[in-house]
Amino acid sequence: MLHSMTGFAHESLKVGIGATLTWEIRTLNHRYLDVQFKLPNAFSSKEPDFRKQLAKKIKRGKVECSLHYQKTVDKKTDIQIDNDLVKILNARIAEFPKKVSLAPINPIELLKWPGVIKQSEFDAEPLYKKADSLFSNALDSVTKMRLNEGMRITEILCTKCDEIEQVINMVRKRMPKVLRMSLEKQKNRLKKLNIEADPLRLEMELALISQKIDIDEEIDRIKSHVVEIQDTIQNKSNTGRRLDFLMQELNREANTLGSKSADMKTTQASINLKVIIEKMREQIQNVE
Secondary structure, eight states, X not given: OOOBSOEEEEEEEEEETTEEEEEEEEEEOOSSEEEEEEOOGGGGGGHHHHHHHHHTTOOSEEEEEEEEEEEOOOTTTTXXXXXXXXXXXXXXXXXXXXXXXXXXXXXXHHHTSTTTEEEOOOOOHHHHHHHHHHHHHHHHHHHHHHHHHHHHHHHHHHHHHHHHHHHHHHHHHHHHHHHHHHHHXXXXXXXXXXXXXXXXXHXXXXXXXXXXXXXXXXXXXXXXXXXXXXXXXXXXXXXXHHHHHXXXXXXXXXXXXXXXXXXXXXXHHHXXXXXXXXXXXXXXXXXX
């Protein structure tokens, strides 16, 4: 079954009085697996473990994982200002030449300077297992969303495969008539020229023309590609690259069909095929 590369998950867990762990996972389409983590400093050492866990469930796409730890602020102990650092910053600002025009310093901007606000340290070790379990739940949620989206894409691709078969069946049904009309057209041209043609040579030329506009091989290959797409959709996993390759092959056969066209309806069928294939390709770009 297909999996989309687009998904989102948000999982939260209370881990104490006024404390909460929250995971957010966003996934987008990408050629490869590209994972980015944003973790509190206390959890940075656990990033390799989180990556291993993610790699078991997601094989392709751009994945952004954010862990947030929030707790009720204790005004006395949780937030402290490094007054010495603030004094140093003010002193450095005062050293600017008078010719340099500076706007009044906003105290809030000073608080944003790294190290000015010192938050109290906490022991994160008891939270590791809870963060790991919560991350597993978030991965399950985003995987479920990607699977649901993949099911929708599967329905669209199956419908498009049926449309392709309808087009090529119509083209194959008309081919005897197209060949007959093309041969009659060549014979009429010779009659208008009032030239005595060697019957054997004429038959050879007409046979070459028939061979030139014959599209049985192209139709057979298109049918084969459609069968492979249907089989890939239903029976294989991590199919995005394989389906993308099959779209390239389908488009190539559709172009060949157009170049061999001997009438307007066949040309229009080639154009319709390329429109259908492009719509399929747009969906497949989001398949894992």
